[in-house]
Amino acid sequence: MLGLQSCLSTTLRKHPGLSFFSKFMACTPALDVSPPVHRNAFKKTIPILAAKVSASKTGSLLKSDIMKKSLMNLPKVRSVLRDPHDDLERLVLLNVSEDDALSPEVRNFLQEQSATLVVHNLELTYDYWTADEILHSILPEELCKGSPSGFAITGHLAHMNLNKEYLPYKHIIGQIKNPMIKTVVNKLDSIDTKYRFFKMELLAGEPNYVVEHHESNCRFTFDFTHVYWNSRLHTEHDRLVQLFRPTDVIADVFAGVGPFAIPAAKKGCAVLANDLNPESARYLSQNIVDNKVTSLVRASCEDGRDFIKKVIGRVRDHPFPTYTGPKLSKVQEKERRKLQLAESRPIAALGLVDPSTGENQSPRHTISHFVMNLPDSAIDFLDAFRGILSESEWDFGNYANMPMIHCHCFTRELHPDRAEADIIQRVESKLGHKLETEVTLHMVRSVAPNKDMYCISFRLPRDVAFAQ
Numbered sequence: 001m002l003g004l005q006s007c008l009s010t011t012l013r014k015h016p017g018l019s020f021f022s023k024f025m026a027c028t029p030a031l032d033v034s035p036p037v038h039r040n041a042f043k044k045t046i047p048i049l050a051a052k053v054s055a056s057k058t059g060s061l062l063k064s065d066i067m068k069k070s071l072m073n074l075p076k077v078r079s080v081l082r083d084p085h086d087d088l089e090r091l092v093l094l095n096v097s098e099d100d101a102l103s104p105e106v107r108n109f110l111q112e113q114s115a116t117l118v119v120h121n122l123e124l125t126y127d128y129w130t131a132d133e134i135l136h137s138i139l140p141e142e143l144c145k146g147s148p149s150g151f152a153i154t155g156h157l158a159h160m161n162l163n164k165e166y167l168p169y170k171h172i173i174g175q176i177k178n179p180m181i182k183t184v185v186n187k188l189d190s191i192d193t194k195y196r197f198f199k200m201e202l203l204a205g206e207p208n209y210v211v212e213h214h215e216s217n218c219r220f221t222f223d224f225t226h227v228y229w230n231s232r233l234h235t236e237h238d239r240l241v242q243l244f245r246p247t248d249v250i251a252d253v254f255a256g257v258g259p260f261a262i263p264a265a266k267k268g269c270a271v272l273a274n275d276l277n278p279e280s281a282r283y284l285s286q287n288i289v290d291n292k293v294t295s296l297v298r299a300s301c302e303d304g305r306d307f308i309k310k311v312i313g314r315v316r317d318h319p320f321p322t323y324t325g326p327k328l329s330k331v332q333e334k335e336r337r338k339l340q341l342a343e344s345r346p347i348a349a350l351g352l353v354d355p356s357t358g359e360n361q362s363p364r365h366t367i368s369h370f371v372m373n374l375p376d377s378a379i380d381f382l383d384a385f386r387g388i389l390s391e392s393e394w395d396f397g398n399y400a401n402m403p404m405i406h407c408h409c410f411t412r413e414l415h416p417d418r419a420e421a422d423i424i425q426r427v428e429s430k431l432g433h434k435l436e437t438e439v440t441l442h443m444v445r446s447v448a449p450n451k452d453m454y455c456i457s458f459r460l461p462r463d464v465a466f467a468q
Contacts, residue, residue, distance in 0.1 A: 155211030174203025
């Protein structure tokens with residue numbers, strides 16, 4: 001084990017001017033890797049020099065070119081402290097422990113400023129060190145280069161994905177966490193084959209897996225052990241929602257707990273959101289209520305293929321109310337009622353639209369976008385779009401423009417051109433038709449050394465939708 005001295009070594013490499021620390025490192029013992037982590041083992045007291053000056057002269061020392069190389073510049077360490085014995089005096093911390101280490105120019109300048117050199121004990125505690133520095137002090141040297149300090153945070157829970165060589169140290173790694181994190185889990189290799197959520201083990205903290213996560217001004221509650229959620233996809237959630245117009249109707253085939261559906265509804269979109277996992281559907285329904293979009297999101301729990309085949313008819317037979325503008329804030333609503341009562345003026349004349357009205361406008365009964373965020377197998381569901389529209393006059397008239405399909409998928413082709421060719425070939429094979437217009441591919445993220453996640457967006461071919 002490298003011990004605490006590795007923490008200091010890392011700091012010294014970043015701040016070579018602090019080389020005097022090295023003499024305090026030799027006596028630091030290696031740390032025990034058996035949990036729990038003993039935070040006192042990371043406490044270090046280092047005597048350094050400080051220039052004691054009046055508060056009015058502090059700025060002169062900090063701005064001086066002569067002093068620049070002698071001032072303390074450790075991260076997270078304040079370079080100026082109040083003198084504990086005199087409120088009118090300040091201690092300007094220096095990066096040396098002996099006055100002989102100061103240049104003659106620095107000593108002369110300090111004398112001119114009437115500064116007195118005093119010894120100050122710099123206290124570095126567990127909270128000072130970064131996760132990388134702590135891990136380097138407890139892991140074998142050969143494992144330090146790729147130490148797993150990174151993790152995804154969802155609510156109060158941190159989720160790690162440890163490689164096998166780090167598994168013997170998993171419980172102590174789990175303890176090196178932000179104080180705001182209450183639960184640390186490690187993803188296991190096994191995955192639920194039906195509902196596609198990862199199984200996991202508790203590394204540290206409370207066995208509380210029901211989280212409240214905030215994203216895109218929405219609040220999501222769910223059990224992390226029974227649904228799929230990936231906080232690293234928040235930019236993809238935002239990207240797609242930005243493509244939608246507030247007047248659109250969205251069909252979310254694999255909705256999960258609502259990371260696309262609920263932000264879209266907050267924007268004004270009407271959404272039919274579905275998921276096969278009963279737990280996902282249950283939390284989706286809760287999140288619809290919690291985010292106050294019950295009039296705009298309809299949840300279902302069924303196979304994605306059945307949902308695709310039925311959803312056109314559902315929104316046709318039970319349309320959503322028309323979009324009438326952004327929802328009024330409480331202040332706007334109060335002002336609207338106040339002005340209306342005082343002047344008996346119509347709402348529209350005030351420039352404040354009441355979203356509860358719109359009886360004379362057409363309801364929303366056609367789907368504009370399908371979202372298919374199940375990258376492992378979404379392409380396999382595309383054949384369900386064959387024949388989703390009938391040759392009725394209503395369908396012909398109302399679907400002059402075909403819906404856009406946004407289908408997430410994986411590819412092992414790492415070159416963009418080959419990835420595009422691979423994905424398009426697989427999509428066309430399932431549709432049984434060439435992609436014709438408005439085809440775009442967006443690289444979402446790299447999920448493994450030889451595996452990338454993409455989103456292909458395309459206009460549903462008319463011949464596919466009306467196929468017999």
